Amino acid sequence: MRLHLTPLRCVAQVKRKPLGGLMVAGVNQMQSYSQGFARVYNLRWSGFARQVAPLILDFYAATPIGHKDKTVLDLCCGTGHLAVYFLEQGYRVVGLDLSEHMLEYARENARQYIDSGQAAFVQGDASNFTLDERFGLVVSTYDALNHLESEKALYKCFQCVYAVCDGYFIFDLNTRSGLRRWNNVYVDESDEDAVIITHGMYDGTGDKAWTRISGFVRLPNGLYERFAEIVFNTVFEMKKVSDLLHDAGWKNTYFARIQDLKTAIDEPEKEGRVFVVASK
Ligand SMILES: C[S@@+](CC[C@H](N)C(=O)[O-])C[C@H]1O[C@@H](n2cnc3c(N)ncnc32)[C@H](O)[C@@H]1O
Structure with missing residues (x-):
């Protein structure tokens, strides 16, 4: 996640201190968000998916395959907000x-579409999955693929997607320069729903940026529940990402900004976040 650009409002920025317990030995390298964090994510971090969904749909719908194939795989779908946008526009969506x-939360948010058979949400690993159906578009948003632990996992993800995709694979990544902004502490106590402290650490050189997101989130009964989550982003070099896509079979790939997914940019490493557009 790019915490400072989310709907989360930063009301206080305090002096950075060493992270202490964040870099714990033996941290599980797979990142499955916990119950408390899922609650606060659903409450606070759906904004990115909502913002980018119409732009991705417009791009895809204007492609030859997008005219006829209205099937989408939302990879690392999270709480399903991007999926819901596509469902509202009549697409069939599977979220993984x-x-x-x-x-x-995704199932709750898309309940009516699951009941009608237009949507399904399945548990799986983005770098090790197979599905029975195929999709015109596979999409993965909000730096979800930075959550994969290594280039090997990213390559396996590209292969898995290739096997189920007939058209476009679009995803965004935080770049190294984008992740430098994680090196900070933010406290958000801007409303009654939650208090959120994000304590990030990235020196700009290593291959992992870390953040600890903790605080309290209000439950439906008015009481507050404590949550804490440690999240990492793997730093992928953009040239390597491009090479791995080609190795996995993707023929046409380029980097773009979300505002204009049709136009390739030359220097993706200079962006904080880039969108990758791949097709066969
Ligand atoms: C930052 S959230 C993005 C969610 C959603 N795409 C969005 O735009 O709001 C990252 C999501 O990736 C999921 N995730 C992390 N590692 C994963 C993996 N190996 N396979 C599938 N999902 C994964 C997390 O559970 C989380 O829901």
Whole structure:
């Protein structure tokens, strides 16, 4: 996630301190969001998916395959907000995520479409999955693929997607320069729903940026629940991403900005976040 650009409003920025417990030895390298974090994610971080969904749909709908194939795989779908936008526009959507807690919210948010058979949400690993159906568009948003632990996992993801995709694969990544902004502490106590402290660490050189997101989130009964989540983003070099896509079979790939997915940019490493557009 790019925490400072989310709907989360930063009301206080305090002096950075060493992260202490964040870099714990033996941290599980798969990132399945917990129940408490899923609750606060559903409450606060749906904005990015809502913003980018119409732009991705417009781009895809204007392609030859997009005219006829209205099927989407939302990879690392989280709480399903991008999926819901496509469902509202009449697309068939399958969402896949590692976290059952995130999927619970996705299923709640897309309930009517699941009941009608237009949507399904399945638990799985983005770098090790197979599905029975194929899709015109596979999409993965909000730096979800930075959550994969290594280039090997990213390559396996590209292969899995290739096997189920007939058209376009569009995803965004935080770049190294974007992740430098994680090196900070933010406290958000801007409303009654939650208090959120994000404590990030990235020195700009290593291959992992870390953040600890903790606080309290209000439950439906008015009481507050404590949550804490440690999240990492793997730093992928954009040239390597391009090479891995080609190795996995993707023939046409380029980097773009979300505002104009049709136009390739030359220097993706200079962006904080880039969108990758791949097709066969
Ligand atoms: C930052 S959230 C993005 C969610 C959603 N795409 C959005 O735009 O709001 C990252 C999501 O990736 C999921 N995730 C992390 N690692 C994963 C993996 N290996 N396979 C599938 N999902 C994964 C997390 O559970 C989480 O829901």
